[in-house]
Structures are given as C-alpha cells and as structure tokens.
Amino acid sequence: MRIGVTGRTGQVAQALIERAPLQACDVITLARPDCDLLDAASIARAVEAATCDIIVNAAAYTAVDRAETEPDLAMAINAEGARQVALAAKAKGVPVIQISTDYVFDGRAERPYREDDAPAPLGAYGRTKRAGELAVAEACTNHVILRTAWVYSATGQNFVRTMLRLGETRSSIGVVADQYGAPTYAPDLADVICAVATQLVAKPDARQLRGIFHATGQGEANWADLADAIFAGAAQRGRPPVQVDRITTADYPTPAQRPKNSRLDMQKLATTYGLKTPDWRASLAICLDRLVAPLQVAPLQEEPAKTQLSEERP
Numbered sequence: 001m002r003i004g005v006t007g008r009t010g011q012v013a014q015a016l017i018e019r020a021p022l023q024a025c026d027v028i029t030l031a032r033p034d035c036d037l038l039d040a041a042s043i044a045r046a047v048e049a050a051t052c053d054i055i056v057n058a059a060a061y062t063a064v065d066r067a068e069t070e071p072d073l074a075m076a077i078n079a080e081g082a083r084q085v086a087l088a089a090k091a092k093g094v095p096v097i098q099i100s101t102d103y104v105f106d107g108r109a110e111r112p113y114r115e116d117d118a119p120a121p122l123g124a125y126g127r128t129k130r131a132g133e134l135a136v137a138e139a140c141t142n143h144v145i146l147r148t149a150w151v152y153s154a155t156g157q158n159f160v161r162t163m164l165r166l167g168e169t170r171s172s173i174g175v176v177a178d179q180y181g182a183p184t185y186a187p188d189l190a191d192v193i194c195a196v197a198t199q200l201v202a203k204p205d206a207r208q209l210r211g212i213f214h215a216t217g218q219g220e221a222n223w224a225d226l227a228d229a230i231f232a233g234a235a236q237r238g239r240p241p242v243q244v245d246r247i248t249t250a251d252y253p254t255p256a257q258r259p260k261n262s263r264l265d266m267q268k269l270a271t272t273y274g275l276k277t278p279d280w281r282a283s284l285a286i287c288l289d290r291l292v293a294p295l296q297v298a299p300l301q302e303e304p305a306k307t308q309l310s311e312e313r314p
Helices: 013-025 040-049 071-092 125-138 158-167 186-202 223-236 267-272 280-290
Strands: 002-006 026-030 054-057 094-103 143-148 172-176 211-213 243-247
Touching: 002 158, 002 186, 013 026, 013 186, 040 071, 054 071, 054 186, 071 094, 071 125, 071 143, 071 186, 094 186, 125 143, 143 186, 158 172, 158 223, 158 280, 172 223, 186 267, 186 280, 211 267, 223 243, 223 280
Parallel strands: 002 026, 002 054, 054 094, 094 143, 143 211, 172 243
Antiparallel strands: none
C-alpha cells in the first residue's frame, strides 16, 4: 500500500517514512513547493499525480503562540488547506486521514475526552484545527480525523529535545505541573496511521471505520512528570542530573492559553480498529536511546592482554 503524506520534515511525516516499510507500506511525500497548503491548485495537481492509495494530511501550522497574532495564516493552512487536501482525495477516489489535536478542547473536563465530546478550543490554533476537522468531514465522507497530543520524536522541535538541550546548561528547570496529557511518540503514532490506513483501503464500505478517533501514548502525565522522566533517563545514560522545579500555568504565562486536561480517551480506537499504543514511558526510553549517547566504560588498562570491557550503562 502506498501512503501519500503532506509535508516532509514534520515529526509525523518523518515517522511515517521510517515506520511504514515495517507495515508493508510505502510513503510518498507531498511537500512544498509542489504541494503547498496555501495553494489549492498545487494540492490538486500533487494529489492527482501521486501514485497512492490514501492521503494523510500531516502538514499544519503548529506555532501555537504565534497563531494568536497570525490567525488568518493559521486558518488558511489548517482549515482551508485541509479542505483542499480532502477535496483532492475525494476527486482521486481515495480516503484521507486528517491529523488533529487535543487543542480542540478547553481542558475543563474531569476525565479523558471522548470523540463525541463538544469541542471548545481556547485559542487560535485550536480554533483553526477544529475548523479543519469540520472542513475535511464536509469535503470527503471517506475520512478519518485522528486527534493526538504531546507528540515528540528524535527529530524536529518537541518537548523532549528541548528539555535535553536546556539540561546541557542548567542544573534545574521550572516545568508546568498542572497541565495533564499523554506523551505520544511519533513512531507509535505512525504505526497507528499505517494500521488505520490499511483497514480504510481494504474496507471501503465499512462506515464504522470512518470518523473521529483519538490516538496518544498510553498512560498520563503532566509536563513536569515528563521532564522528570526525561532527565532520569538521560542521567541513566550518562548525562548530569537536572532538577525539575514544579510550577503552575500561572507561573509561566504564554500568549496562547493551553488546556489543563489534554487526556484523550482511546477506547473507540481499540474497539473499532483493535489498536493499542505502547505506554509512554516505554516509548520515551526508546527515544532517549536515540538521542542520548550511553555512558562509555573505559577498558581496563592494567591488563592489556585481556579482552576489553564492552560498553555498559549504569
């Protein structure tokens, strides 16, 4: 099966490129300048020319704070761009998977959000992504809207890489501890996308496979919990220890308001598709193995004739 994915350098697109071959899928990237979400004609041409069985719209305007001052640009990419991708997929006769976000909710619920909970975005980014969901659903009935949250990977800009970078020069870092969600490793999300895509293509008349689904890592954490786990894992791999100082959202004001509860219920994904993602701590360990070089153990110099010790982690 061949998957066409918008974007090329984003975390989801890169993860799909890496993981798709493991699920007997090929990936074709549809990226600028040939496929520009601000240019409807380029989208139509790129999708029409692509030899693919399904389209994944992973490209988006994701600068959450900057969206507060660039709402029109964010809307053009996240809503109208998404609509044009869905229209192009419909014209081609293939399904479309739209990647969406926890930011469509206001975070005031006391439990994980279900797919049928009413969206109430707090900021421009969330409003544009919700508008994109509605646009895709209207443009192409053969769709899946896949909401995710707190995505990280060994590439791109994300919380894990930011913490590791800050930890190189700081012994303590203040991290918000009153926003909750589920860290999502991009390769795990890519596995979900491939599995969903395979079933969508294989069962074109299965209406239950279409619609909105949630996919994040298993378990939950706040940002400070995640930071603690990052620095603990980095220390195990030879990095100096870093203390996490737990602060509140009020202590760290940002232009865009964040939902305090970003937890997404994934029962529908499990029931409909039979899919379950790994626990976020297990996936974080895999990511840290890729990002943090292990501590080197020097060979025993006093006995040069003996076999040198292999590298070990403390």
